[in-house]
Amino acid sequence: MSMDRMNGAQMVLKALAEQGVEVIFGYPGGAVLPIYDAIFQQNQIKHVLVRHEQAAVHAAEGYARSTGKVGCVLVTSGPGATNAVTGLLDAMMDSIPIVCLTGQVPTxxxxxxxxxxxxxxxxxxxxTKHNYLVKKTDDLGRVMHEAFHVARSGRxxxxxVDLPKDVLMKEGEYTPAARVKHKTYKPQVKADRAALEEALDLIANAxxxxxxTGGGVVNSGPAACQLLTQLVRMTGYPITQTLMGLGAYPASDPQHLGMLGMHGTYEANWAMHDCDVMICIGARFDDRVTGRLDAFSPGSKKIQIDIDPSSINKNVRVDVPVVGDVAHALEDLIKxxxxxxxxPDASALKDWWTQIEExxxxxxxxxNQDGKIIKxxxxxxxxxxxxxxxxxYITTEVGQHQMWAxxxxxxxxxxxxxxxxxxxxxxxxFPAAIGVQMAHPDALVVDVSGEASFMMNMQELGTAIQxxxxxxxxxxxNQYMGMVRQWQELLHGGRYSESYSEALPDFVKLAEAFGAHGIVADDAATLDEQIKEMIEIDKPVIFDCRVDASENCFPMIPSGAPHNQILLGPPGEDNDAIGDEGKVLV
Structure with a gap:
């Protein structure tokens, strides 16, 4: 028998190994049992058994985001695949490279x-960015390698990759990675020189x-982040980052204005509103950043650098579009x-920084952290x-805690x-943190969570323990779905409809039931000591930090308002920035 002939399940494993996959997150079922049988007969790729398919994708996202590699998922047909959909859309929205293998009934x-x-x-x-239904075993090798190319290339x-059971069981000829080149998907990596020159004219005269800057800088790799830092420091210009872009530029640097957007800093949002030249790098002008589009940075010229042509001019018209990989574009721009x-105009820049410092x-x-209650x-x-x-490494759930983090x-x-x-x-x-910990076994990985979000996938404690x-x-x-409660307080007359959790578990007992460790913190005076205890324990820990239930997350730009209508606290006589019409688009 030829060395290149094997059954479909063996092809899948061989392709994963060729692509450098070290770990796959999954949950077995009838349609994918041939792959699980192949996994059993090899030691090169580790399989992590999650407790829910949604968690498998989130774990792969955490693995991918923290390493820059492609995350890999394996689920069965039917409910296995549909349970993965939320994670797939999450990865799509945040540009996370994932290859998800789904079982399918025989052809x-x-x-x-x-x-x-x-x-x-x-x-x-x-x-998804793309998907495949494989109907012939001989196509499996090629499709697997193409899938990884599509997942990691461009944006x-x-x-x-949908895999019918009979395709996995039949024999065929394996196609190695060296023989596979995608015929049509070849994203533009190098930016157009003329576009860069035009961008530089605006930058120079600003x-x-x-x-x-956004998550596209992080996705482009460590070199892109270093080049961004170099360019920003060369110019002396201020920089702000989106939620997904945090970390691409050092937060402690004095040129960094913090995060922008709905819960971004006052200085970042005002600088975005009043700037005359906006250099957008690896960001997509999403609604949480722009606020009201017709009032978004009305007096500025806009440059947008992005590898995805469909992201340019999608939400905001820009003056200079630059299509290309961020790292390549920044390298050429610096040259x-x-x-x-x-x-740069030193006098104008000094005046600009004076305004920013105000x-x-x-x-x-x-x-104000006063007394026992923890803010x-x-x-x-x-x-x-x-x-x-x-x-x-920090992961988060979604809500107020996410914004505070x-x-x-x-x-x-x-x-x-x-x-x-x-x-x-x-x-x-939580599942993302599991993926991060798999990738970085010696690191400290913390999931900053809310009690409501944690209960969405708390069954993954079993995975962490195993x-x-x-x-x-x-x-x-805070015993509430905090962000929901905040909006209900500010926008719906304090009518807290179904946002209070009346039946929370004892998180210490929950942790112990799984074999983890639980800690309750309810006094600001002992918080440091308890956080140190959490860090030092060499097992999963649930840290139940009882915080002020009435605290709201500010600053806040109400949905549908422009950047210059940012709230620093609850609307009132001195802080009524919701808008001239006294209403908000939700």
Missing amino acids: HLIGNDAFQEADTTGITRPC PGPVV KKPIFY LYKARQIR WRAVDCLKF PQYAIQRLYELTKGRET AQHYKFERPNQWMTSGGLGTMGYG YRLPVKVFILN
Whole structure:
């Protein structure tokens, strides 16, 4: 028998090994048992058994986001595939490279409403970058290698490979990676020289410039982040980052204005509103950043650098579009900047920084930690101070705690921060932390969570225990779906409809039931000591931090309002920035 002949399941494993896959997150079922049999007969690729398919995708996202590699998922047909859909859309929205292998009923049963059949390619078409239904075993090798190429190239994203059971069981000829080149998908990597020259003209002559950067910088790799830092420091211009872009530029640098957008800083949002040149790099002008489009940065010229042509001019018309990989574009931009010996307008830049410092002096993130009750901002600050000297990775769930983490935890390097930005998926953070811990077994991995979000995927405690992953779940427990409660307070007359959790578990007992460790913190005076205890315990920990239930997350730009209508606290006589019509678009 030829060395290249094997059954389909063996081809899948061989292709994964060729692609450098070290770990796959999955859950078995009838349609994928041939692959699980092949997994049993090899030792090269580790399989992590999750407790729910949604968690498998989130774990792969955490693995991918923290390493820059493609995350890999294996689920069965029917409900296995449909349970993965939320994770796939999450990865699509946040540009996370994932290859998800889904089982399918045998080819002769497709369309017959067979047991555990679903139209997986039809269902996942809107929430994946691309998908495949493999009908011939001989095609498997090529499709697998193409899937990885599509997932990691250009703007990264999830790819589904749907695998009928008979295709996995039949023999065929394996096609190695060296013989596979995608015929049509070849994203533009190098930016057009003329576009870069035009961008540089605007940058050089700017009076009130700002760099606006997003997750595309992180996706482009560590070199892109270093080049961004170099360019920003060369110009002396201010920089702000999106939720997904945090860490691409050091948060402690004085040129960094913090995060922008709905819960971004006062200085970042005002600088975005008043700038005359906006240099958008690896960001997509999403609604949480722009606010009201017709009032978004009305007096500025806009440059947008992005590898995805469809992201340019999609939400906001820009003056200079630059299509290309961020790292390549920044490298060329720096070379041109040096060659032209550009000197920014020092006088104008000084005036601009004077204005920015006035905005910064507002100290929009200040809060009062008085007495025993723990303020959530204080909890995040103490977590940061007690973990910043370590190799630490932070994941989050979605809600107020997510925004407080983004505001008060300072990220100095890329790939430290894993959060659900575009889709806003509650239940993301804990399985993502499991994926991060698998990739970085000796690091400290903390999921900053809310009690409501944690309960979405708390069954993954079983996964953490089984694989001895000492993930820490740092719950800011306010007994509410906090962001929902905040909007109900500010926009719906304090009518707290179904946002209070009346039946929360005892998180210490829950942790102990799984074999993990539980800690309750309810006094600011002992918080540091308890966080240190959490860090030192070499097993999964649920840290139940009881925080002020009435605390709201500010600053806040109400949905549908422009940047210059930012709230620093609850609307009132001195802070009524909701808008002239007294109403908000939700």
